[in-house]
Structures are given as C-alpha cells and as structure tokens.
Amino acid sequence: MSKKSVVLFVLLALVFVSGTAGAEKVTLRYMFWDQNQQEAYAASIDEFMKQNPDIEVVMELAEWGDYWTKLTTGMAARNLPDVFWGHAAYFSAFVARGALLDLKPLIERDNIDTSIYYQSLLDFWSYEGAQYGLAKDWDTIAFFYNKDLFDEAGVPYPTDDWSWNPQDGGEFVRILQQLTFDDQGRNALHPDFDEKRIVQYGLGDLAGSNMQAGWLNFVWMNGGTGVLDKPYGSKLVMNEPECIEVLQFWSDLVNKYHVAPPPEATVAGGSPWDLFTAEKFAVVPQGSWMLTAGRSIEGFSWDVVGMPWGPKGRYSAFNGLAHNIYAHTPHKEEAWRLLKWLEGYESQKIVAQYGCVFPAIESLVDVFLDAYAGRDPENVAVYTEMAENTGIWPMHVNWNEIFDIIQRELDMMLQGFVDAQTAVANIEMQVSHLLQ
Amino acid sequence: MxxxxxxxxxxxxxxxxxxxxxxxxxxxxxxxxxxxxxxxxxxxxxxxxxxAFTEWDLINDPIWVGFANYRNLLKEPVFHLSVKKTLYFVVINVPVQSMLALLIAILLNRSIRFQNLIRTLFIVPWVSMAVAVGLTWTWIYNSQFGLLNEILTRVGLDKIPWLAHPDWALISVIVVNIWQFLGFHIIVFLAGLQMIPREVEEAAIVDGATPLTRFFKVTLPLISPVLFYDLIVNVIGTFQAFDLPYAMTGGGPGSATRVYNLYLYQKGFQFLRMGEASAMAVMLFIIIGITTAFFFRVVGRRVNYDLT
Structure with a gap:
C-alpha cells in the first residue's frame, strides 16, 4: 500500500468507528432565549448528560427578538429543536396548531408528582384536556428603583404600602413628580416646570407592548377583568369602565403628569432597561427575571419595591415558563427524559442556586433567595409577595395578531393622539373578527 | 445599444x-x-x-383555498394602508434620492480635493447593515433623549417628534433611506458620467454653451440610459423597503410606517398566515411589474441610446 492509501484507510476506519459509537448516542437540540440563564442551565444539562451517557444535548441560544421567528421557520422546515422554552404569550398559537407534544400520557405513565408545582403554573400549559408542559420557573412584577436618584431629589424611598388611584394618581404620582426634572432642575411639581425640556423621568417603560410588567397589572388593581373574559375566551373586556379608567390614567402619566416618557422614546433608540441603567428613569416596573441583569448595574445603588396598592388591592402578573417538546421530534422518549430532568427537583435546585429565576417548585424558593443574601437588591423577597394576587392572563389562538393591534392602539393613546375610550373602540373594531 | x-x-x-x-x-x-x-x-x-392559493400556518400542511387570500386581503383596511404607505415611500424616495445622487455625482466627477475620501463617505452607509443604520438613527431621532432634539433645544427650538408622531415618522424613515442608499446611486451615475466622451463636452464648450445648457443638452441626454436604469432599480428597490421601518419603528406609531413588506413579514412569520403573505408577495410582484412597464413605455421612449 502506498503512503496515501494507508492514510486514507486509517481515516476511513476512524470515521467508521466513531460512526458506530455515535449511532447509539442521541443528540437533542435545546433552544432557549435568555443568556442570563445560560450558565445555570449549562450546569444542569452537564449533570443530566453525566447521568444519561446515551444522550448528548446541544444548547442553542436565540435572543428573544429572533427566538419566535426561528421557531416558526423551524416548524415550517420540520427542523426544530427537540426541547425548547415556551412562553404563555406564544403557547396558545403553537398548541392550537398541533406543534407541541402532549405530555399527559407520559406524566401518567411515569407517575410524575405534579403537586410539587404551583397549580396556576401547570394550568398555563393545559389546553383542551391535554398537558403540554410542567413548570420551569415563575415570575412576578415589582418596581426597580434607583436609590441615588431618590437621595438626590430628597425623596424618601418608596415603602411597601405605597398606593395609587386613577383619579389623581395618589402617592405614587406625587413621588414620581418629585423625581421628574426639566433641564433647569425643576421637578414636575414646580410651577415653572417645562414639560418640553424633561431630562429625567420618574417612571419608565409605559409602552403598549409592555402588558406583562405594565398596564395589565394596573387594570387588575382597579377591579378590571383584563383583556379577555377568560383564557381562550372570545370576548374582549377592555371596554369595562375599570379598564378604560386605568388606560386613561396610564396615558395621563405621560401626557398630563409628565412623569413618564412616551413609548416611542423607549422603543426607538433606548430600551427602558438601558435608560434605567443610564439613570434617566428613577423607577421602572420589572419582572423578577431581570434580577440577574440588575447585578451588572454599576455606579448607583438600587432596590426593589412591590407594586403600589390600587383601589382593589395589589395584583401582579404571575407567569412562568416551561419546557415544551416539538410534536414531531424523532426522539420523543429522550426529549421526555430531558424535560423530566429539567423540571425535576434536582435540576431546579441547581438552577435556583444561580439566582436567575424563581424555581417552579415551591420548596426551592428559599434556595433562590439565599443566592441574594448580602447583595443588591435587599428587598428581593417582595417578588414572592407579589405572587399572592393575579388576574386572568389573556390566551388566544390568534393572540399574536390581537396583541399587535392592542399595542399599536395603546401606543397611539400613550403618545397622546387619542383618549382611552377611542383607543379601546379602535381595538374592538379591529379584533372582533379574530376573536371568533 | x-x-x-x-x-x-x-x-x-x-x-x-x-x-x-x-x-x-x-x-x-x-x-x-x-x-x-x-x-x-x-x-x-x-x-x-x-x-398564495393555500392557507398555511407553517406548522400543518397547506390547505387549498383558491383565491380566498386575495379576496380577504383586498377587503382588509390595513392592507390598503400598507399599499398607501409604500406608494408614498416610493413617490418621495425615488425622485429625491436619484436627483440628489445625480447632483452629487456631477460634483464628484470634477477633480476636487479629497475626492476619494468624499466618495468613500457616501458609500459607507450603503455598505453598512440596514438594521445597524436604523438603530443608530433611532438614537439620533429619539424624541426625548436623541441627538437631534438635543441640538434643537440647545438653540432654543422645540423638540420634534421625529418617529413619535404619525405625520413625521414615515418621512423621517424615508430621509434615512435616502441617505443610506445615496452612495449606490452616486456610483451608478459616476459610471455613467465617465462614459461621456470628453470631446463632446469640449465641443460644447468651444461652441460657447453655458454650464446649464451643457448639462441639459449634452450631459443629460448622454446619461439618460443610466438615469433610466437607476430610476427602474430605485423604484423596484423602494417598493421592497423593509429593513429600515422594521428596525426603526416596527411599523409604528400605530400603523404610520407599516410599509407593504413589513406587513407581509408580519403576516407570514408573526401571524402564521403564510398563504396570505405569499399572496401579498405575488401582488407586489404584479404592482412592480406594472410600474416598470409603465416606466418603459412613458420614460423609456425618451431615452437616448445613440452616443453611448
């Protein structure tokens, strides 16, 4: 044999050997969107692969902005990750079209104890009697505030019993007014305050698209039902007086009290988060998933405070993610093993230690809180209090389209071009054919 | 030819x-x-x-629905709005951009100082990614914290709601579009201008033609094929505008900048209505076809192919 053919032979033999070894090993693709959680999940998945040497898991990060497009185009090409993160806002569109695997038979077969999870989290993933996910984590909404800006303005930090009302805004608006300044250093309560020259706002992130951390919570706190009469309901309930009143109040925050910028200022150019960390906003509503991002804040000290109390109490969105399995995956059994591990006690404990998201298993919440011992924010436990009251989260098979209309019309309202009554009428007119 | x-x-x-x-x-x-x-x-x-003849949600198999997608689209107010926005985009963008490019190309065609540097400066935006360009401009345009309004308030003027007001947003996007692709059109015209034989110009000068006459009687007829080509390319490209509105406004505020291709994208990938999105693509193809044919009939006849 010539030298060349020896090399070729060895190469071929190598390919053959590795080929047969690989044949027993199943490769699962795992897609997720939050870089803040990458480290925690990599640790969990490493442990899984150690315990399951026949499975190789490849993690694929796709940023939130691309994530859903990647999933849908992947579905069209029948080339989807086997296991991926699901979100309540997109779940209904996928499940109704048969993209996700029903886990119910597997849950029953393997006797999975679902009582360790919060029931309301499990409910997110059930549809027409089937179950499409367990529960990965949960999140609620509270306010991040910049302590330094409060100190500079001489305003005491907000306390957990602060309150608002839609008529005159209450304590909430008074505080925000003292934190909003024009370029002459006059705050929004000053008689010569110039609302055309504002350089620092009390509150940020009032876009129509910010339903989860924004306006929907206030609708609930005013006694409104929300957006739809029930999950997968066919009736829009935004025309309730309690809802219209809140939406008008939300618009007043921008256009009457001038304590928050119009949505364009935080959509075009700077994300609310960028503007908060650049100290342009004193207070922003944030989901608990932003706590990890908050750790990288430098240059000012900050804390969290619960939602201000509304006329009907204190409400927050209580959402959670779950892992979903692609309905047409060729590796159902392996994907299920991975999902079982990820939602199980051991993995959630590993992830909780990183302190990035609240674990969906109640008994592990303290592990998560321990991760924050001795560091900002001091008041992190307020997120667990915010889990006490929540309203009806809108779910609908045409939700993407409905929500596109809602956010556009609410932005028009927040920019000050229409009042709440008109905005809701415009929404009603456009969504009616999508709700049937 | x-x-x-x-x-x-x-x-x-x-x-x-x-x-x-x-x-x-x-x-x-x-x-x-x-x-x-x-x-x-x-x-x-x-x-x-x-x-375009099917209903397809990307997840299940397509279902044949005949012309239903076309019928539904033609009944939809947002569809009509997106057509209007796009026509507005084309009508403003094409003449302004092409004329501006021609003017700059004529200036750059003479030997001036820093010629290469200036040419490069015009071309950089064109070779940059549209999304990056768009995001940069949203910072500049930002009504509360942006550079432009900062300058306006410094000199004592009121802030302008560049991307915040429906009356301003589309024109603000068009301005960026004109600026971004100017370089491409300048190159096209420069190539055209350099094809003009020097003798012709010189003969015109000897005959005592003023610069203005030279431009209208010599330069313009001689580069008319290039001008015609540029107009066609510009019309086709502008009808397909997508990146800048997508990156800068997402179609907002309201639907003020929701141009045709942006709505098409939303239909297909956001609303999972790929059948309707395909029907929109076919209709855009027809619209562009008709417009181009119109240009060939009306403008194409005046194009002078003799001396080039």
Missing amino acids: PPVILGGVIVARKMSPKRKREAVAGYLFITPNLLGFLIFQLVPIVVAILL
Whole structure:
C-alpha cells in the first residue's frame, strides 16, 4: 500500500468507528432565549448528560427578538429543536396548531408528582384536556428603583404600602413628580416646570407592548377583568369602565403628569432597561427575571419595591415558563427524559442556586433567595409577595395578531393622539373578527 | 445599444470545435450562478405563487383555498394602508434620492480635493447593515433623549417628534433611506458620467454653451440610459423597503410606517398566515411589474441610446 492509501484507510476506519459509537448516542437540540440563564442551565444539562451517557444535548441560544421567528421557520422546515422554552404569550398559537407534544400520557405513565408545582403554573400549559408542559420557573412584577436618584431629589424611598388611584394618581404620582426634572432642575411639581425640556423621568417603560410588567397589572388593581373574559375566551373586556379608567390614567402619566416618557422614546433608540441603567428613569416596573441583569448595574445603588396598592388591592402578573417538546421530534422518549430532568427537583435546585429565576417548585424558593443574601437588591423577597394576587392572563389562538393591534392602539393613546375610550373602540373594531 | 447576443442560436449550429469548447466552458462558468438562481430564487418564486392559493400556518400542511387570500386581503383596511404607505415611500424616495445622487455625482466627477475620501463617505452607509443604520438613527431621532432634539433645544427650538408622531415618522424613515442608499446611486451615475466622451463636452464648450445648457443638452441626454436604469432599480428597490421601518419603528406609531413588506413579514412569520403573505408577495410582484412597464413605455421612449 502506498503512503496515501494507508492514510486514507486509517481515516476511513476512524470515521467508521466513531460512526458506530455515535449511532447509539442521541443528540437533542435545546433552544432557549435568555443568556442570563445560560450558565445555570449549562450546569444542569452537564449533570443530566453525566447521568444519561446515551444522550448528548446541544444548547442553542436565540435572543428573544429572533427566538419566535426561528421557531416558526423551524416548524415550517420540520427542523426544530427537540426541547425548547415556551412562553404563555406564544403557547396558545403553537398548541392550537398541533406543534407541541402532549405530555399527559407520559406524566401518567411515569407517575410524575405534579403537586410539587404551583397549580396556576401547570394550568398555563393545559389546553383542551391535554398537558403540554410542567413548570420551569415563575415570575412576578415589582418596581426597580434607583436609590441615588431618590437621595438626590430628597425623596424618601418608596415603602411597601405605597398606593395609587386613577383619579389623581395618589402617592405614587406625587413621588414620581418629585423625581421628574426639566433641564433647569425643576421637578414636575414646580410651577415653572417645562414639560418640553424633561431630562429625567420618574417612571419608565409605559409602552403598549409592555402588558406583562405594565398596564395589565394596573387594570387588575382597579377591579378590571383584563383583556379577555377568560383564557381562550372570545370576548374582549377592555371596554369595562375599570379598564378604560386605568388606560386613561396610564396615558395621563405621560401626557398630563409628565412623569413618564412616551413609548416611542423607549422603543426607538433606548430600551427602558438601558435608560434605567443610564439613570434617566428613577423607577421602572420589572419582572423578577431581570434580577440577574440588575447585578451588572454599576455606579448607583438600587432596590426593589412591590407594586403600589390600587383601589382593589395589589395584583401582579404571575407567569412562568416551561419546557415544551416539538410534536414531531424523532426522539420523543429522550426529549421526555430531558424535560423530566429539567423540571425535576434536582435540576431546579441547581438552577435556583444561580439566582436567575424563581424555581417552579415551591420548596426551592428559599434556595433562590439565599443566592441574594448580602447583595443588591435587599428587598428581593417582595417578588414572592407579589405572587399572592393575579388576574386572568389573556390566551388566544390568534393572540399574536390581537396583541399587535392592542399595542399599536395603546401606543397611539400613550403618545397622546387619542383618549382611552377611542383607543379601546379602535381595538374592538379591529379584533372582533379574530376573536371568533 | 445593438440587440444583444440574440443571434447566438443561429451561430451555434455551425460552431467550430474551438468555439464549441469555449461555449461549454462558458456554460460551466455560469453554472454555479444559474444553479443558485434556480434553487434560491426560481423555486421559491414558484412555491410562493402556489402557496398564495393555500392557507398555511407553517406548522400543518397547506390547505387549498383558491383565491380566498386575495379576496380577504383586498377587503382588509390595513392592507390598503400598507399599499398607501409604500406608494408614498416610493413617490418621495425615488425622485429625491436619484436627483440628489445625480447632483452629487456631477460634483464628484470634477477633480476636487479629497475626492476619494468624499466618495468613500457616501458609500459607507450603503455598505453598512440596514438594521445597524436604523438603530443608530433611532438614537439620533429619539424624541426625548436623541441627538437631534438635543441640538434643537440647545438653540432654543422645540423638540420634534421625529418617529413619535404619525405625520413625521414615515418621512423621517424615508430621509434615512435616502441617505443610506445615496452612495449606490452616486456610483451608478459616476459610471455613467465617465462614459461621456470628453470631446463632446469640449465641443460644447468651444461652441460657447453655458454650464446649464451643457448639462441639459449634452450631459443629460448622454446619461439618460443610466438615469433610466437607476430610476427602474430605485423604484423596484423602494417598493421592497423593509429593513429600515422594521428596525426603526416596527411599523409604528400605530400603523404610520407599516410599509407593504413589513406587513407581509408580519403576516407570514408573526401571524402564521403564510398563504396570505405569499399572496401579498405575488401582488407586489404584479404592482412592480406594472410600474416598470409603465416606466418603459412613458420614460423609456425618451431615452437616448445613440452616443453611448
């Protein structure tokens, strides 16, 4: 044999050997969107692969902005990750079209104890009697505030019993007014305050698209039902007086009290988060998933405070993610093993230690809180209090389209071009054919 | 311009072996491009035309629905709005951009200082990614914290709601679009201008023609094929505007900047209505076809192909 053919032979033999070894090993693709959680999940998945040497898991990060497009185009090409993160806002569109695997038979077969999870989290993933996910984590909404800006303005930090009302805004608006300044250093309560020259706002992130951390919570706190009469309901309930009143109040925050910028200022150019960390906003509503991002804040000290109390109490969105399995995956059994591990006690404990998201298993919440011992924010436990009251989260098979209309019309309202009554009428007119 | 290689077929019959080899080599050379065109362009076009007759959510198999997608679209107010926004985009963008580019090209065609530097500066935005350009401009345009309004307030003027007001947003996006692609059109015109024989210009000068007369009687007729080409390319490109509105406003505020292709994208990938999105693509194809044909009939006849 010539030298060349020896090399070729060895190469071929190598390919053959590795080929047969690989044949027993199943490769699962795992897609997720939050870089803040990458480290925690990599640790969990490493442990899984150690315990399951026949499975190789490849993690694929796709940023939130691309994530859903990647999933849908992947579905069209029948080339989807086997296991991926699901979100309540997109779940209904996928499940109704048969993209996700029903886990119910597997849950029953393997006797999975679902009582360790919060029931309301499990409910997110059930549809027409089937179950499409367990529960990965949960999140609620509270306010991040910049302590330094409060100190500079001489305003005491907000306390957990602060309150608002839609008529005159209450304590909430008074505080925000003292934190909003024009370029002459006059705050929004000053008689010569110039609302055309504002350089620092009390509150940020009032876009129509910010339903989860924004306006929907206030609708609930005013006694409104929300957006739809029930999950997968066919009736829009935004025309309730309690809802219209809140939406008008939300618009007043921008256009009457001038304590928050119009949505364009935080959509075009700077994300609310960028503007908060650049100290342009004193207070922003944030989901608990932003706590990890908050750790990288430098240059000012900050804390969290619960939602201000509304006329009907204190409400927050209580959402959670779950892992979903692609309905047409060729590796159902392996994907299920991975999902079982990820939602199980051991993995959630590993992830909780990183302190990035609240674990969906109640008994592990303290592990998560321990991760924050001795560091900002001091008041992190307020997120667990915010889990006490929540309203009806809108779910609908045409939700993407409905929500596109809602956010556009609410932005028009927040920019000050229409009042709440008109905005809701415009929404009603456009969504009616999508709700049937 | 003489008719192109239409005679090639007749010649082919009596080809010498050498010419035949050359022809084979020629076809081999264009094979990669041809395959690319067939696989990545022609096949998707045909598929899109077929998908336009179906209801397809990307997840399940498409269902044949005949012309229902077209009928539904034509009844939809947002669809009509997106057509209007796009026409507005084309009507403002094309003449302003092409004329501005022509003017700059004429200035750059003379020998001036820093010629290469200036040319490069015009071309940089064109070769930059549209999304990056768009995001940068949203910072500049930002009504509360942006550079432009910062300057306006410094000199004592009121802030302008560049992207915040429906009356301003589309024109603000168009301005960025004009700026971004100016470089491309300048190159086209520069190439055209450099094809004009120097003797013709010199003869005009000797005959005592003023600069203005020279431009209208000599330069313009001589570059009219290039001008015509540029207009067509510009119209086709502008009808397909997508990146900048997508990156800068997402179509807002309200639907003020929701141009045709942005709505098409939303239909297909956000609302999972790929059938309707395909029907929109087919209709855009027809609209562009009609517009181009119109240009060829009305403007094309005045184009002077003699001296180039």
